[in-house]
Amino acid sequence: MCLTMPAQVLSVEVDKAQIKVDSARGKQLVNLAFDGLLKVGDWVLVNADLAVAKINPEEAEEIKKYFN
Numbered sequence: 001m002c003l004t005m006p007a008q009v010l011s012v013e014v015d016k017a018q019i020k021v022d023s024a025r026g027k028q029l030v031n032l033a034f035d036g037l038l039k040v041g042d043w044v045l046v047n048a049d050l051a052v053a054k055i056n057p058e059e060a061e062e063i064k065k066y067f068n
Contacts, residue, residue, distance in 0.1 A: 004045035004052060005067065006060035012038045017051055019044065 007019035007028070015032050030044075030051045038044070043060040044051040055063075 002047055004047045006043055006055060006063045007046045007051070008060070009038050009040055009042045009044060011040060017044070019046060019051070021046065 005021050007021045007030075009017050010020055010027060011018040016029055017032060017038055019028050019030055020026070021028065028046075028049070030046055030049050032038070033050050033052045034054070036054045038054065043055050043057055045053045045055055045063075
């Protein structure tokens with residue numbers, strides 16, 4: 001079973017993004033698995049070191065409820 005976590009984008013490179021999942025995990029560099037345009041502050045779903053989809057802030061908050 002694969003599990004994706006919501007993470008907020010801190011910076012964006014060509015095909016990678018620096019993200020913050022939560023304060024305990026710190027920052028992480030992930031590869032982008034989609035062609036969507038990202039900017040600082042956007043939310044993505046992350047599995048391992050791969051951002052698989054862009055989501056809106058409301059979706060991120062709803063998903064985070066299940067992990068707290």
